[in-house]
Amino acid sequence: MNRSNTAQSEGPSSYPSAAPLEFQSATKRYAGSAKPAVDELSLEVPAGEVCVLVGPSGCGKTTAMRMVNRMIEITDGDILLDGRSVRDRNPAELRREIGYVIQQIGLFPHLTIAQNIATVPRLLGWEKERTAKRIAELLDLIDLPDDVRDRYPGQLSGGQRQRVGVARALAADPPLMLMDEPFGAIDPINRERLQDEFLRLQREIQKTIVFVTHDIDEAIKMGDRIAILREGGKLAQYATPDDLLTKPEDEFVAQFVGQDRSLKRLSLARVSDLKLLPADGFERNGEPTLEERTSLRDALSLILSYGGKPLPVLEEDGQVTGLVSTELITATLES
Amino acid sequence: MNALIAATVVPNFGGASSCVRDNGTFCWSWFSGRWGNTFWPALRQHLLLTTVAIAIGTAIAFGLTLLAHRDRRVGPPVTFVSGVLYTIPSLALFQILVPITGLTFLTVEIALVSYTLLILFRNFTTGLAEVPSEVREAARGMGLTRRQVLWRVELPLALPAMIAGLRIATVTVISLATVAALVGINQGLGVPIFDAIQGGAFKTELFAAGILAVALAIGADLLLLGVQRVLTPWAKARSR
Amino acid sequence: MSDIGHAFTFIGDNLDLLRRDTLTHLSIAGIATLISLVLAVPLGVWLGHLRRGSFLAINISNIGRALPSLAVLSIALPFVGVGRSTVIIALVVLAVPPMLTNAYVAIAGVDPDAVEAAKGMGMRPREVLARVELPLALPLIFAGIRTATVYVIATATLGGFFGGGGLGDIIADQATYRIQGVLAAAIWVALLAILAEVLLAGIQRLLTPRGLRGAPEVGPATAF
Numbered sequence: 001m002n003r004s005n006t007a008q009s010e011g012p013s014s015y016p017s018a019a020p021l022e023f024q025s026a027t028k029r030y031a032g033s034a035k036p037a038v039d040e041l042s043l044e045v046p047a048g049e050v051c052v053l054v055g056p057s058g059c060g061k062t063t064a065m066r067m068v069n070r071m072i073e074i075t076d077g078d079i080l081l082d083g084r085s086v087r088d089r090n091p092a093e094l095r096r097e098i099g100y101v102i103q104q105i106g107l108f109p110h111l112t113i114a115q116n117i118a119t120v121p122r123l124l125g126w127e128k129e130r131t132a133k134r135i136a137e138l139l140d141l142i143d144l145p146d147d148v149r150d151r152y153p154g155q156l157s158g159g160q161r162q163r164v165g166v167a168r169a170l171a172a173d174p175p176l177m178l179m180d181e182p183f184g185a186i187d188p189i190n191r192e193r194l195q196d197e198f199l200r201l202q203r204e205i206q207k208t209i210v211f212v213t214h215d216i217d218e219a220i221k222m223g224d225r226i227a228i229l230r231e232g233g234k235l236a237q238y239a240t241p242d243d244l245l246t247k248p249e250d251e252f253v254a255q256f257v258g259q260d261r262s263l264k265r266l267s268l269a270r271v272s273d274l275k276l277l278p279a280d281g282f283e284r285n286g287e288p289t290l291e292e293r294t295s296l297r298d299a300l301s302l303i304l305s306y307g308g309k310p311l312p313v314l315e316e317d318g319q320v321t322g323l324v325s326t327e328l329i330t331a332t333l334e335s
Numbered sequence: 336m337n338a339l340i341a342a343t344v345v346p347n348f349g350g351a352s353s354c355v356r357d358n359g360t361f362c363w364s365w366f367s368g369r370w371g372n373t374f375w376p377a378l379r380q381h382l383l384l385t386t387v388a389i390a391i392g393t394a395i396a397f398g399l400t401l402l403a404h405r406d407r408r409v410g411p412p413v414t415f416v417s418g419v420l421y422t423i424p425s426l427a428l429f430q431i432l433v434p435i436t437g438l439t440f441l442t443v444e445i446a447l448v449s450y451t452l453l454i455l456f457r458n459f460t461t462g463l464a465e466v467p468s469e470v471r472e473a474a475r476g477m478g479l480t481r482r483q484v485l486w487r488v489e490l491p492l493a494l495p496a497m498i499a500g501l502r503i504a505t506v507t508v509i510s511l512a513t514v515a516a517l518v519g520i521n522q523g524l525g526v527p528i529f530d531a532i533q534g535g536a537f538k539t540e541l542f543a544a545g546i547l548a549v550a551l552a553i554g555a556d557l558l559l560l561g562v563q564r565v566l567t568p569w570a571k572a573r574s575r
Numbered sequence: 576m577s578d579i580g581h582a583f584t585f586i587g588d589n590l591d592l593l594r595r596d597t598l599t600h601l602s603i604a605g606i607a608t609l610i611s612l613v614l615a616v617p618l619g620v621w622l623g624h625l626r627r628g629s630f631l632a633i634n635i636s637n638i639g640r641a642l643p644s645l646a647v648l649s650i651a652l653p654f655v656g657v658g659r660s661t662v663i664i665a666l667v668v669l670a671v672p673p674m675l676t677n678a679y680v681a682i683a684g685v686d687p688d689a690v691e692a693a694k695g696m697g698m699r700p701r702e703v704l705a706r707v708e709l710p711l712a713l714p715l716i717f718a719g720i721r722t723a724t725v726y727v728i729a730t731a732t733l734g735g736f737f738g739g740g741g742l743g744d745i746i747a748d749q750a751t752y753r754i755q756g757v758l759a760a761a762i763w764v765a766l767l768a769i770l771a772e773v774l775l776a777g778i779q780r781l782l783t784p785r786g787l788r789g790a791p792e793v794g795p796a797t798a799f
Contacts, residue, residue: 106473
């Protein structure tokens with residue numbers, strides 16, 4: 001979990017490629033409703049980080065996100081993007097600077113993939129060649145062949161459409177992306193693939209991202225920081241995934257994170273994070289082997305299924321570099 | 336009963352050929368002789384009646400649709416009024432209008448336009464209402480203004496439903512425009528039909544005018560279908 | 576405008592005539608509607624149940640819609656001759672398409688999950704039709720019948736010019752009834768059509784299962 005926080009100074013569109021975001025006691029109250037939907041939410045998202053808003057349904061996570069691009073108006077408090085209040089901005093202009101991805105994607109069925117991706121560049125008055133170049137760049141980035149340019153969304157698979165949705169949101173190189181359960185409608189296997197792909201993409205583009213989900217596992221996987229909201233739109237805890245799992249602030253957070261939070265923590269770390277036991281005199285005897293990139297959760301599972309004896313870690317050339325034992329793994333949970 | 340038909344006790348179809356005298360099934364020579372001075376002008380007139388009614392009806396319905404899009408309260412009264420107009424039998428409506436606007440082009444157009452309104456308004460508003468909410472949400476979220484969302488996203492997506500409405504309205508107008516002649520308005524393909532009935536059911540004239548009206552309706556329908564295919568290539572490109 | 580005033584006077588003075596012609600009018604419309612119903616609805620339901628023949632069922636209404644009513648009457652006239660049969664035959668030709676198409680679409684469009692669940696619970700095809708498809712499709716089937724019925728009542732007026740009798744007789748015979756009589760019949764038939772529409776819309780609402788009410792209303796698809 002070693003992602004960079006540094007914002008690059010210039011993107012292709014001369015916006016900073018990532019900008020910090022700050023909620024300052026942001027509150028949403030609907031007329032005729034006694035309790036606020038979002039209650040004095042305060043948190044800072046450093047530039048280039050993924051902040052996941054997570055919580056049970058009705059906790060106001062989507063409302064909180066939609067206040068950022070003023071799809072929902074703030075009642076009280078403020079939200080600052082790159083130090084500027086979003087309340088002072090023209091909503092349409094503000095939204096053109098913020099990438100927006102929703103669960104149902106919302107591609108325009110009457111426009112080709114290229115025209116869909118070109119939506120915001122066109123609104124911003126980019127020249128044709130610049131837009132065309134950007135479309136090619138983005139299709140490459142999301143791993144779609146160039147010949148989808150002239151197809152219509154109806155001719156693509158669900159996963160492909162989701163990727164186009166992300167590309168469309170990235171088109172004008174916005175410093176901030178809002179993603180509302182972007183993988184919620186995708187089957188589990190493809191969801192995992194898209195998540196991995198997205199993490200790889202994020203390492204490349206390093207956007208500031210607000211990511212809404214109701215799935216704590218997805219939150220732990222995707223987030224640099226996680227904000228857990230409880231009913232009534234109150235912030236329960238805002239922390240890194242590791243802190244959230246080791247130091248849940250109260251019973252609600254502990255419950256929401258789940259009984260298996262030790263295992264979840266193990267899934268965050270890899271064999272490469274361990275100081276391996278020496279393998280002097282170790283003879284291989286048909287036991288399963290581990291790799292540097294195996295997660296500690298998978299490593300523990302393999303060890304347990306093989307009678308609890310330490311297992312060897314292999315390098316690419318087949319050399320045993322050391323051993324991993326249950327004690328070694330559980331020790332990481334104490335630190 | 337049958338006053339008009341009974342008025343001509345002995346049919347005299349006014350032609351020299353035996354086919355015409357015997358009221359044969361279809362007398363080609365009579366038809367081709369009348370094509371230039373009767374049927375072709377009637378067909379052109381019919382097309383004009385239809386085009387003007389559709390153009391005006393579309394303009395009114397489109398304006399009302401935009402109003403209803405902005406303000407939900409507009410829809411129900413428009414639907415109610417246009418629904419009542421739509422239910423009135425065409426012969427009755429033409430007849431009721433004659434004392435007010437006379438045996439004129441205007442009378443025909445008022446009636447025809449009033450029949451298009453329900454069809455067009457309902458199809459236009461349904462087209463807009465059926466735009467998927469996530470598409471609207473995504474459009475707003477990317478920074479399209481309200482007007483841009485309407486003109487660049489909602490209206491293009493509503494186009495198939497809107498053209499479907501235009502097709503129904505067009506064939507309806509073509510059909511109803513024939514009725515105008517029955518109240519004595521000398522416009523369109525209804526004129527030869529009325530003439531044939533009064534002349535004791537002269538077959539050639541009945542067939543010719545009837546078939547021309549059907550052909551005009553089918554032709555206009557296919558033309559609009561073609562227009563829709565050209566304007567909305569994405570609609571048939573769906574994989575589902 | 577005084578013509579319209581005289582028309583109302585005519586209505587007051589000739590209620591007997593109007594009542595008699597209304598009955599004739601409704602009996603012509605009723606016979607045509609019944610014949611169309613017997614021809615179109617079972618066929619549409621059957622095709623819809625098999626989910627076959629969609630091309631026929633859908634396109635027949637497109638073609639039917641494109642048939643100008645007066646053209647159908649005038650093409651039928653030479654074959655059948657002046658009289659009530661011509662009018663009834665033409666009305667049937669015009670009423671079958673909307674009934675057939677609505678019946679087909681209504682049955683074929685029943686939620687496939689509901690049909691699947693019914694089969695899964697062990698219903699035979701006939702039971703699926705009787706207990707699931709027909710009840711769910713009834714409002715839409717009736718919408719087609721309603722459209723066609725109002726259409727037939729309105730179009731029967733044209734029958735006056737083809738020896739069909741009914742209220743169109745008065746409209747076609749200005750020589751006898753003068754302009755006030757013609758106008759009176761026009762107003763009368765307009766009210767009759769609106770009344771039929773309102774009545775049938777009410778019945779359609781009653782036929783709609785409570786769980787389906789509030790769904791977008793299905794209205795007439797054809798004009799007269």
